[in-house]
Amino acid sequence: MRPRPTNRGIGLAIGGACAVVVGVGLGTVDLVQVGALVLLLVIGAYVITAVRDPGRGRHRLRVLRSVEPSPVHAGSVAHVQVDVAADDLSGRVRLAGLRLGEQASAELSGGRPLRARVTRTDRVVTLAYPVQATRRGRWALGPLVVTRTDPFGVVRASSTLGDAAEIAVWPAITELPVPRGVLVDEPDRVALGARSPSTDDSSLREYQVGDDLRRVHWRSSARRGELVVRSDERAGMRPVTVLLDVPVRPEALEWSISLAASIALAMLDAGHPVRLLGPATSTADAAAASTHARPGPGSRADLLDRTIDIEPPTASAADDQTLAAVRQMLGTSSGGEIVMAVVGPLSGPTRTALAHLASTAQAWAMVRTDPAWSVAEHQEAQHTLDQLRRLGWRACPVRPEEDPVQCWLRMLGARS
Template sequence: MRRRPTPRGWALAAVGLVALQAGIGLGSLDLVRIGVLLLAVPVTALVSVMVVDAVRGRRGIVVHREVRPDPVHAGQEAEVRVDIRATDRAGRARLAGLRFSEQAAVELSGGRALRARVTRRADHALVRYPVRATQRGRWPLGPLVVTRTDMFGVVRSRTTLGTESQVAVWPTVVALPAPSDVLVGEPDRVALGARSPSTDDANLRDYREGDDLRRVHWTSSARRGTLLVRSDERAGMRPVSVLLDLPVRASAAEWTISLAASIALAMLDTGHPVRLAGAGIATGTAAGPARGASPYVHARSGLEARAALLDLTLDLAPARTSAESETQLLDAVRLLDTSQAAGEIVVAVIGPLSAPGRAALAHVGDVAQGWAMVRADGRSAGDARDAHHTATALRRSGWRVAQVTTGEDAVECWLRLLGGAR
């Protein structure tokens, strides 16, 4: 709670002080009385505000904040609605004399004052204003700041009502074209959109992470003592792991996250089970705070699946050093290597790697179908040279590779990868 005189209060106090001094100097009792009276007005108002606020506190007023949409993508606008409702007669009396303002993180306000529209009724007020998300993450909004003055307008008090909210901002994503059919099916069934059963549809195979549990053949599984699934056309949708490393530079990290999220959503929309793997991605297991890869999400979950993938990007942060970035990437690669990745698709968005990093990714390419975008910042010849070495090593290991530059259009990068050579 902050209380301070208004300009009118300061003026009264100043005039009163001058009148008091003049009355004492001139021996005028009337001037002394006028000075004391003028000084008493702001002092009395300040004491009154303190007593009333101490007694009433924040009781009688309830604040509810709603953001639509929430989460919101970076670069998009959202509308905030703050409903301030009085729950009793005293609350209605207080509500009538309040002025409202909101606090928001600079990532939501852009560093500018929020321009709100206020609609008042007898028992509640509605504050509405737009915010524009400028950066991925979780950003605070509120609490509501209320200001009121006493009946004489000489003392202003300012306090907060309600609690702070958080607005989740997803990365910017781009709609990417559907991948070519070579990405989709089992090695012997690559035609995208195949709907007629093949001669192998009746066959059973071992369950792999990402398979639809509805395709489990429970009778055979019970007899064999291990999960078996039917190899029909839906079981032929390979699981996809989108692997990313985060560079040190913040703008490059945001571009990498945006591209990886766009790829993950494109593969999900095609029907693949998809997971994210890389620095800071939660495993979602009961083993503790381990990081490396998320569980698979399935297209059948609809909007919930898209939200689950995008939520994983909210708390990602750039690495502090290039060595740390590669260490985190290698941890994720080792996790992929031990998670029955055979037959799945690994789409990597990575920077230049050292020899151990290239060797680790090459090993993943032995058991999975590997596709990689090798990122260069375009700031130095050495960076471009290292990216070229990484791309060449991965191609020799059987990866399909495209070299990209930070900040490039995501669709162009994707199409270059789809048309790239092994």
């Protein structure tokens, strides 16, 4: 923004001009000189303020912004720290005369001005403030807005300093209980025909990011020249696929994504390899979703990252996306896995594709309904629920905004 005169500057400019005019009219040299000096003061302040932009030139200021935690879950608070630093004497002079203000998306600030705690030294000004992440997505933070004035306070200018940052917001997650007799132990033994592994059943595999270092087999690692870990703790744990049918209505979108992500993380924490299938936001996402993530912190982050950019589809594309995900699952499944689906009313071709899964997998489903739907939509949802049950799925109806734990327990108690 170009420099603008303050009220004081406007007053001085008018007074100086009047003094020059009156001095010329009266032939008073002293009055003309006083008026000219005042005008030169205003003009000089304008030039100096325009030239000394803190974000440009050899003496520009540096901006370092950090966010903790990042990414952050929707509904949680992240703490932001912004350091504005000067590297030399000229930069410190510029820094001393600045007023700093931060900008943030409404999804982070709630539409209210940010209030920061400011700490100043001669070299660094630090702003620290919290933001409340209200929605899943990627939201802008910054750049800084700096306001500077000349030493006499006659000219003011505002500009931006530093680059904008982006905060990634994961969906809200609910901790879901995993009954060991329902999903982890007995079904796995029945499907695989395997007994529970003992400590003597260890097999070795390459170390992967997220593996517990206590499982490293150091003697074999030294012999091979690379880290290997004992994989007995995951023996007999069936892979899990979570299928997400993204709703068209925005009011059900966040609830569905949060529920599917909560299921995926619950099964991952229980020791199962997990993948989350839904609309792919990129080619890389589609490729990553074709493999099951192994339990570990890195896998949790990868699963959640795939949910950040999901947008509600158009009505015509919604079922096509779900059908494509089911076909991908059929093409990559080796059989004997657990499938958990969060779906709405499905078309005939999609229900037909799902029929093949129940014959090779242990299949569970939550079918969305909504009191605001039309009679035809309710009938389609009920038809989907009935047909999934006939196909061998364990399915139950759920409503958006219900408690995810109650929906989860209802599904586990459902019968095919």
